[in-house]
Amino acid sequence: MIRVSFKPGGQSGEVEPGLTVLDVAESLGLSITAPCGGRGRCGRCRVIVNRGCTPPTQAERDLLTGVELRNGVRLACEARLMDDAQIIVPSDSRTVGGKILAEDSWRHIKLSPNVHGHRLELPEPSLEDQRSDAERVADGLGARVEELRIDHAALAEMPAVLRDNDFSVRAIMVGDVLAAVRPPNEEPCCLGAAIDIGTTTVVTYLVDLQTGERVATASDHNPQARHGHDLISRIEYVQSAHTGLDDMRGLIVDLINRLLGEAVDQVGARRRDIYEATVVGNTCMHHLFLGLDPRNLARAPYIPVTTQPMTISAEEAGLAINRAGSVYCLPVIAGFVGADTVGVLLVSRMTDRERPTLAIDIGTNGEVMLWSGERLLVTSCAAGPAFEGGEISNGVRAAEGAIERVWLRDGSIGYATIGRARPNGICGSGIFDTVATLLDSRAVDATGRFADEQAARALPEGIASRLRGQGSAREFVLVAAADNGSGEIAFTQKDVREVQLAKGAVRAAVELLCSEAGIGTDEVHEVLLAGAFGNYIDRRSALRMGLLPEIPLERIEGVGNAAGAGALVALISTQERRRAAEIVSRAEHVELMANPQFQMAFADSMVFPEMT
């Protein structure tokens, strides 16, 4: 880890080496302007880095002047930090402020938030003008007082705020509710928070709703993990302990409140300046955040308490924001198809496409979505943890030292680790590459069996020499003990089987959705890969394994962290909320467990494609 700090904001932290300045800044909650989405094209993310950094790239040499380069000016999206560093962020890279969304596909959402500030200059009351305070404010807003809903606390504060400010005030509307009457010059006056509750990590983004700029970010691990890393363990905890549901809810709500506090501190605002929060998560996280019992999600027939978008008061949600504020929870689709899936559908604009499109989001659970051009089908399947390194002999999470790339070149194996560190295991993307490489080298056949000793003789020496053991104990030595102080790293016959089970489940889901929609898998025109899965796996490996239908590489598209993006677009755009609700009401959930063809499709799908 290297130590990085930013001036003038003072944000600092320890991060893995090799990340861009832009990524590091974001991970520390600092927003750097990057209109081109961090693609090294616009040259606006100028920062000053004096040491610890990779040399200027071609893009930097193209976009920066010689004087700038000599003075240490760099592009935050290009410069990678390899050692401890101090970075100066000039005000015009800072205050222009923060791309809200990282990727082109959803960068052009029109700002139409649910929160608005209105300056009012009201006439003072007199015996000739005895309108009530509420009516005076309503008239100033151009609203009929009979129709204007006023938050009760806002009404209680109104007489004093009006008179302390000589009837010149700012009215804050949350939807059609007058949420506050404030002194006229407070800035920032209207903040919003987008909250992405992941099973593993919780991220809160703070957005200035007057400008749409993301002004701060704070994140931490989901503390519910103390009761289990996976959803089923957490649901079991809720069932087993008397206060289980309250405990789980309290853990997540307390964390969010802490993160919101950190976020407002970053911009010198107060919690009461946050008038709205949007929340996205899988159905279990959604239920736990709302205090809804998730137990029926985990047992047949897998019934959620509700799937609808919900708007509840900040108080009901337990969030320490303005007490007149509201909390919008994105809808979910089914017990195992949550708001993160809705986020994928929302930000990918999948249902706007003319030709059949498939989207896949894989964590422990796999969600598969198919837009046939007319119908939107979604399902979930138990992919298991193999794709994240779980249940794999030497599987590890994606962190420093994890083998993230494996390749075959000239008959021998190469690999790369995260942070170029000494290898300590294989993470998800490395597992994909390993299996693809084993298939390409014929060390594993289409049924998933390792080449036996006889068959191995036909393999290149660089491959054959790494195979050892017999039958189900046969394995492939990816890193020999002699080459690695941390010990040997092998990939076993059982590991191959785990991957087959996982990919078989996902591919069977794809087959069944296509069958349900009445299209062949070869008619799928595009494949969208969501989340960390989509960001990191090698698309060629995914194709080689047969996880995806056969499709040209360029028609496979990553859609990034669609869950967080879903919360952000819902925060800045009420129209996107309507779209989310429409998508959910349009989505047809296909229950694989109820489908007699699933077991057959699953068995078929476990087989790897033959060498082409």
Place this chain on the structure above:
Amino acid sequence: MIRVSFKPGGQSGEVEPGLTVLDVAESLGLSITAPCGGRGRCGRCRVIVNRGCTPPTQAERDLLTGVELRNGVRLACEARLMDDAQIIVPSDSRTVGGKILAEDSWRHIKLSPNVHGHRLELPEPSLEDQRSDAERVADGLGARVEELRIDHAALAEMPAVLRDNDFSVRAIMVGDVLAAVRPPNEEPCCLGAAIDIGTTTVVTYLVDLQTGERVATASDHNPQARHGHDLISRIEYVQSAHTGLDDMRGLIVDLINRLLGEAVDQVGARRRDIYEATVVGNTCMHHLFLGLDPRNLARAPYIPVTTQPMTISAEEAGLAINRAGSVYCLPVIAGFVGADTVGVLLVSRMTDRERPTLAIDIGTNGEVMLWSGERLLVTSCAAGPAFEGGEISNGVRAAEGAIERVWLRDGSIGYATIGRARPNGICGSGIFDTVATLLDSRAVDATGRFADEQAARALPEGIASRLRGQGSAREFVLVAAADNGSGEIAFTQKDVREVQLAKGAVRAAVELLCSEAGIGTDEVHEVLLAGAFGNYIDRRSALRMGLLPEIPLERIEGVGNAAGAGALVALISTQERRRAAEIVSRAEHVELMANPQFQMAFADSMVFPEMT
């Protein structure tokens, strides 16, 4: 006082003799059916009284059989209790149950409450029917789940209640919000509370919203009186003490919660069965109940925080009813024209009349309403406490021993006290009669001056002998010390002046409203007298004093406790709520303080009418 108890309910208490069984039952919170409004016409309020009761009236002999009469069957509206009694209420007089409103004018409100219970028999979920719990319930209600608002606590309880009752449940709707899903057979399932917050007394009525029956009543003194009996003292307390507003709110909210507890205990229900409350009160009580600062009500230009009808959550209101419940506060009109005035307008249906109608409600403050046939004008005037016995030398509140009636017969004075007790002072209705009697006997002239010694010689001996003292110290001895162990009771010149000020203010308000509406006072076709004032004063005395325009006695109508009735009709009828809002938006508030003619009209109005 006599001791009365009812079977089988067990309600009992001490009451004044001479009241009807119906009145006594109501005062003890027991509801007896009386479809004709207690007028001795329908014969349905049958009860059994074996002793302590006046003989059968003509109405009873007409409507009851000889056998019934021999068995002690009586009509509750006719039989008056003169001594200790036990009364049996047969189930068909009890359960058909309880006129909600005492007077014809508002007895025919159609039951259309905001709270409804719906029995649902839902299919159980399966892999083929994976609708969420919320969607299943919405479908059962015939609602679209996208449009059904569900209380958050109701949603959280839903999965367990559905499964514990095999998906056979009752859904309780409050307005368009699903407030609860309950086991199917709980009774009473939907209660409502109508709350009348008076400056002096707070009354809560409990109503079964499935039948519209009033099932219990509980009342007590307003504990805010510890910070002052009048509104101005209470507002001063709010201003002087740091926690003044919270204190005042807490006092009233705590009392209401206690009364609600007593009321639900009377019918064996629970607080959570109350899903809605309606609240009525003058503007100051309204503000204090809602935690709105009343200070601007008491200083020019007398601005309320809001006048609109308000619906807030039970939690915001601090009421210990179902937490999904809501609290509807009737609208107010101006700083000194509150929801009790709205109650008068609502239940009198004054604005439905074709000809000009005047309504007057007098407490410490006087509210005057004029419906011209086209416009609705309302105002308030500082009548002062004289009409309630305040600032009058021997004035007392209406309680046992208060002189409530005074008359002149054959040149001598007669009087009657409440409860036939030894006289201890004069209450409001007695003050009206005293002044009318003094005017009729010429002991006081039209300018309000007592007859001096010379003029007194022309008066009957029975009057002249009671006058004594000189000039401004002159007074009239109503009860001589020799006749009364409790001491002398006199009515002084200053007392006459206090009455003149009070009636002058009210009459001036009448004059100004008529002038504003462009009609003569002689065009007023009817006069409605509201509240305790309207129930107890002698109309002849009010006319004789010149408080009212000259009008035939039969066109003066009492409208009873219109405040409480306003809360009740709003509770049982959402249409009446809409009417209340319409009335308020239609009402034009006339500010007397801003009117240059008021002082002149006030001076003119202090003069009493000449003897006719």
